[in-house]
Amino acid sequence: MLNNEMTKRLNIEYPIIQAPMAGGITSSKLVAEVSNSGGLGMIGAGYMTPSQIREQIKEIKHLTSRVVGINLFVPKEFNVNENDIKSAKKILQPICEQLNLLHNDNLEIPTFNNLLEVFHEQIKIVMEEKIPVCSFTFGIPSKEVISELKRNNIILIGTATTVREAIEIEKSGMDLVVVQGSEAGGHRGNFILGHQESLVGLMSLVPQVVDNVSIPVIAAGGIMDGRGLMASICLGAQGVQMGSAFLTCTESGAHSLHKEGILKAHEDEIVLTRAFSGKWARGIKNKFIVEMRNQETSLPEFPVQNTITQSIRKASTFQNNPDFMSLWSGQSPRLAKIQTVGTLIKDIISEAKKINKSVIN
């Protein structure tokens, strides 16, 4: 039951992918240990510079000889104007004061062309370093990029939040599709329709996608254990991608306050916000989210707002103050544990087998 087209294509033992969480969470230890334990470790390289990526790949190759993957953000055009930046900074001023932070007047807001250039350099490294699996969020790369990666025999995974997005991903020639349910932590991956229309729960999303594409479907969002894995398989998925469950593992690079935050949180404290980055994302409700609530729909788009809040998030982290950190989490914090990756994966598989024997039959 746990060996299927997904595990074959990815050349892994168990149908479990560690979500490519960005922002330093996917440490080399975490990625390598997931692959060493039979899953697929993924580098969350969305925000990484080409040289950082190269360095991490080198580190990981020392820690595992198994397949690992990488995730990149597909750049999207965005609006940016000085007035919006000024007013966003003004809104953030009281928070800067609480952190004794002088607001940076020389923000380097990237242009779309900057991002596109970085993306192409990232792609080049993926090919040069022969990373066997590459997944994408926030869109579908150009035909040229997809063809080039496929010529290099790299397995491609897209990320969809609706049936329509999954269909487009299949049409583009990608090999597998991760479907991100509304339960998922961190940034929403919708790229065709708006935020509200793309918040579909996994129980609805998985079977509807499965009925409409032929490539293997991987369920993501709120899955933390063998129950979630088996439920996803019943819905027609071939496996799962899990973020928060790996985030709280001892090997992950997440800040200890982030891990503790998830461990203490309840599902009704995990909310959606666009105040951190300009893109809707799910995390633990904290002072920042609450204070920004009334203004959040008028803030600049991603990645502009993300650049503007960077100093706040850094200062909050540096001061060990969780109030203004982005504490991303899926909707199942009550199921989180601090444990090693090895224990997590072993427990998922043994629980899945137990369900197979006792609950189902």
Next chain:
Amino acid sequence: MLNNEMTKRLNIEYPIIQAPMAGGITSSKLVAEVSNSGGLGMIGAGYMTPSQIREQIKEIKHLTSRVVGINLFVPKEFNVNENDIKSAKKILQPICEQLNLLHNDNLEIPTFNNLLEVFHEQIKIVMEEKIPVCSFTFGIPSKEVISELKRNNIILIGTATTVREAIEIEKSGMDLVVVQGSEAGGHRGNFILGHQESLVGLMSLVPQVVDNVSIPVIAAGGIMDGRGLMASICLGAQGVQMGSAFLTCTESGAHSLHKEGILKAHEDEIVLTRAFSGKWARGIKNKFIVEMRNQETSLPEFPVQNTITQSIRKASTFQNNPDFMSLWSGQSPRLAKIQTVGTLIKDIISEAKKINKSVIN
């Protein structure tokens, strides 16, 4: 696998409850046929007068000798003031004009005491008619009501959208709990926290509730077939409650435009709105929802707004115009079919058994 504490307590063959959809959808034929097919048929009596309830029970008793249940709304105090009503009517004026509808100036807005009185009469009928199962939405009835129903050997089911609500339902002495995921169509059942905090996907909600209560858990929201039933069981639920899947059955009392609307809809067209009733609910995006979008957070609470929009919904229905009808639906419209209740239930069970044999093992 499909016989458990839930089916024993409810004295049914299959762990499938037909959701008690209000507003005329749960016709006597639908309710009776669900029970005759081995599930639990439920009367959606929330908006029904005591005499309407008595009449429907009589009808159903002619159609089935099996267990049927009933659902009631637990009344909650609400604010109402003339200015809010005036401004809500003003907002609705352009829509009234589109429907050639004179706005009713003599609206009979019920008071909390009116609703409480009706609720107690409804409870009295449930006991007099010896309805064996009674479920509740929007809250937990008083200790006195629960004790009285239990003295009459009526099995009680609560509706929860978060773990905390499920725990309170168990503490109140109810026998089972329906957990309503964010996928669910119609009105949200949250009664402790706000709307946003209570939108938890089933993949997250079910296992977290199961870990925190001892009474049987029933999954609801977006479940349409054997895949959803088996997935729910893997997550730890004992069974499912399904709304939209029964709404499109030939026996249901839903308007044909409502059934057709679901059949044509995609998951990304099913949205949340409070414009119809003052309470957040999920349905097919139509002209009414789009036109009210900008004002919806400032409208009066339930049931005030519900009373104000009643003439609009009625006129729209009467004119066979789906633009201003409340076309409630869960997030899985692509899985909907027009079929008989008997076929639906037979197919769910045979698909569940097939998954049990092929996918899982």
